[in-house]
Structures are given as C-alpha cells and as structure tokens.
C-alpha cells in the first residue's frame with residue numbers, strides 16, 4: 001500500500017492505495033466521482049475516459065500510482081457548480097455526494113457547451129456512455145474547431161454507445177463546436 005495524491009477537478013485527494021488500484025477505482029471509489037463509468041474494464045468501451053493533465057486516457061487502463069501527483073478532470077469538472085464540497089476527503093468513498101442539477105437551479109447556460117448540446121440534441125438515452133463521450137469530445141473539439149461529421153465519428157471511434165445510433169451525438173458535437181469556436185466577424189475599418 002502507498003499514500004498518493006491526485007488533483008481531481010481542482011481538489012487534492014489523498015489516499016492509501018494498493019499497487020493494483022486502477023485510476024478508475026481511485027476516481028469512483030476513493031474520490032466519489034461516480035460520473036466516470038465502468039463499462040468493460042478492458043479499454044474497449046470508452047465509458048471511463050477522463051483527462052490527465054489535458055490528455056484523454058481510459059482510466060480502467062491506467063494504474064492510479066502511474067498518475068500520482070497529476071491533475072485529472074472528470075465529467076463532473078465540466079460543470080463545476082455540480083460538484084459538492086470535497087474538503088474533508090481523505091480515504092473514504094463519497095459516492096452519492098453530488099447534488100442534482102435541478103436542485104441547484106442550474107440552466108443549460110451553466111453547463112459546458114457540450115453538455116448543453118447533448119441536452120438540446122437528445123444525444124443520450126440511458127446515459128451510460130455519456131460521460132466518456134463528453135470527455136473525449138471536449139478534448140477533441142478544443143483542438144479541432146471545424147470538424148466534419150466524419151471527423152467527429154472518428155474522434156469517438158473508441159467510445160461505444162449501445163442506445164443512440166450515434167446520430168444525435170454527432171449532431172450535438174457539431175452544435176457544440178460552433179459554440180466553443182464561434183466564427184468571429186472580420187473587424188470593420190471604421
């Protein structure tokens with residue numbers, strides 16, 4: 001067992017972990033960020049995708065100790081107002097700590113543009129794949145301001161959705177790209 005710290009959505013989380021503890025287990029079972037889902041544990045479905053220092057990883061495929069000291073963003077970090085206070089985290093699971101969005105009076109404009117676009121375009125059904133889709137698309141769209149629909153499909157090739165047929169997910173990504181990278185009008189001469 002070893003003591004390690006991860007910064008998750010801006011909060012330091014310190015815990016004693018086994019050498020075999022997965023990053024996914026640290027995020028869900030130690031820190032209580034249960035928005036990151038376990039769909040296969042075999043690096044196939046993409047449900048567990050998170051950012052580590054700005055790069056997307058499948059957190060079921062990384063040991064927690066491999067990323068000790070680094071900064072992780074999960075789906076909860078996309079809409080920070082949804083995250084419950086975490087000051088007292090030590091080694092306990094805080095599953096269930098998150099307040100429902102409605103209870104906070106949050107609106108679409110409080111969400112990340114991708115979350116709002118998923119809502120608007122009906123891009124989820126059961127929602128199990130959605131956290132991974134959101135994280136992968138956020139990472140992709142930040143670097144690719146004008147994707148084609150084919151580009152978006154390639155970007156989510158490592159993420160499996162069992163419900164939607166992907167059409168509305170691509171719709172949402174195209175919509176979010178416009179919000180994240182608005183076309184700026186050329187400056188007028190005077």
Ligand code: FES
Nearest residue numbers: 039040041046060
């Ligand atoms: S749970 Fe990690 S890829 Fe499926």
Ligand code: FES
Nearest residue numbers: 125129161162163
């Ligand atoms: S919405 Fe159900 S798995 Fe994607």
